[in-house]
Amino acid sequence: MNELAQFNGPILSLGFSCSPKKFINSIHNGVSHYFDWIGTSAWYINNYFLSDNHSIVAKDLEVQRVHKHKIITHNKYYIRLIHSITYSEVNNKKKIQDVIESFERKRNRFIDTLMDAGKNNKKVCFLRIAEPMDGREISEDKLHYYKKEEETHLAEFQEQIKNKYNIDSKIILFSTTKETQRIGNVLILNTKKNIFFRKADKQITEILNNNQEAVKLLLEN
Numbered sequence: 001m002n003e004l005a006q007f008n009g010p011i012l013s014l015g016f017s018c019s020p021k022k023f024i025n026s027i028h029n030g031v032s033h034y035f036d037w038i039g040t041s042a043w044y045i046n047n048y049f050l051s052d053n054h055s056i057v058a059k060d061l062e063v064q065r066v067h068k069h070k071i072i073t074h075n076k077y078y079i080r081l082i083h084s085i086t087y088s089e090v091n092n093k094k095k096i097q098d099v100i101e102s103f104e105r106k107r108n109r110f111i112d113t114l115m116d117a118g119k120n121n122k123k124v125c126f127l128r129i130a131e132p133m134d135g136r137e138i139s140e141d142k143l144h145y146y147k148k149e150e151e152t153h154l155a156e157f158q159e160q161i162k163n164k165y166n167i168d169s170k171i172i173l174f175s176t177t178k179e180t181q182r183i184g185n186v187l188i189l190n191t192k193k194n195i196f197f198r199k200a201d202k203q204i205t206e207i208l209n210n211n212q213e214a215v216k217l218l219l220e221n
Contacts, residue, residue, distance in 0.1 A: 002027070002208050007125055010113050014128035014154070015040035017209055019200035023127065026201035033113065034106040039080030041131055042153035043145035044185065050160055051106075056103055058096045059135070061192065063087045066136070078141070078142060118165035118196075125219065127204075128154065129177040129195055146202045151178075158185055170218050186192045186210075187218045 004011060005027050013020035020038035034049075046165050048054055055185045056074060064073045066080060070087040073080050081099065089095045108129045116125050130150050138146060170185045179189045188213050195203045207216055 002205055003212060003219055004125065004208060007121040007123075011125045011127065012110065012113065014042075014045055014126045014167055016131040017195075018198065019129055019195050019197050019204070020127035021196060023204040024198040026205070030105055030107060034103065034110040034182070036106075038084045038103075039082055040144065041078050042128070042150040042157075043142075043148065044077045044079065046153040046157045046160070047145070050111075050157075050164065051118050052124070054107070056100050058100065061096065062181045063090050067115065081137075097142075099167055114161055114165045116166055118159070118167045123219070124161075124167055126154075126169060126170045128171065129174050129175055130177070132176070140144055150175075151183050151188060154186050155184055172208075172215065174207065182214065182215070182218065185218070188216060 011024050011027065012033055013024060016039055017034045018037050021032075024030070035045075056077075056079075060074050060076055061072050061081070062075050063070055067075070071080055071082055072085055072087055072090055084099045084102065085095060091110050113123065116122075128150075135144070151173060154173065158169050158171065161169060169185065173186055173188045174195060175188055176191050176194060178188045178190060180186050189207055191203070191207055
């Protein structure tokens, strides 16, 4: 039995893609949160997401080519807006504003969920797929962020929410390049192959079932 299906607390996606949300929906359908349907880097989560100065404004959105596809990204946060808007709509002011307002609502909902978990002494489990770097072009101003491993960024994010919201959090990081191992409250699970959105619920379920004891220990301790 999938241990996460029995987890008594919020289960939230931390990106990098939409696949974790598809799996979460297979356990229980719920409202959308901030990281569900966008592409994100771990350094953004750690360095910017919880900042009081966090903001998404129209002038910071631009069209970039990512893995041969044109998409709208945020030039500071490198958020990839894959599902909510197409690159051809970058000059549609109303659409842009609607998207910005939607993400602000989702961010507030995400933070409210953390606050509620802290108040009610509930653990939070985050799921993230490690950002694949093959063929990814990174601008020079962001290269220094990638010198730090994802699991280090995530552990620092955990420390932030522990101090800010009194949360005991667990993170499961799915990776094709790292060996299965636990580092603090981050459990890295080697996936052997890429997780694809269309099959994400089945693929993630299989990976969790194959690592049932490690997942159980993470969630319980």
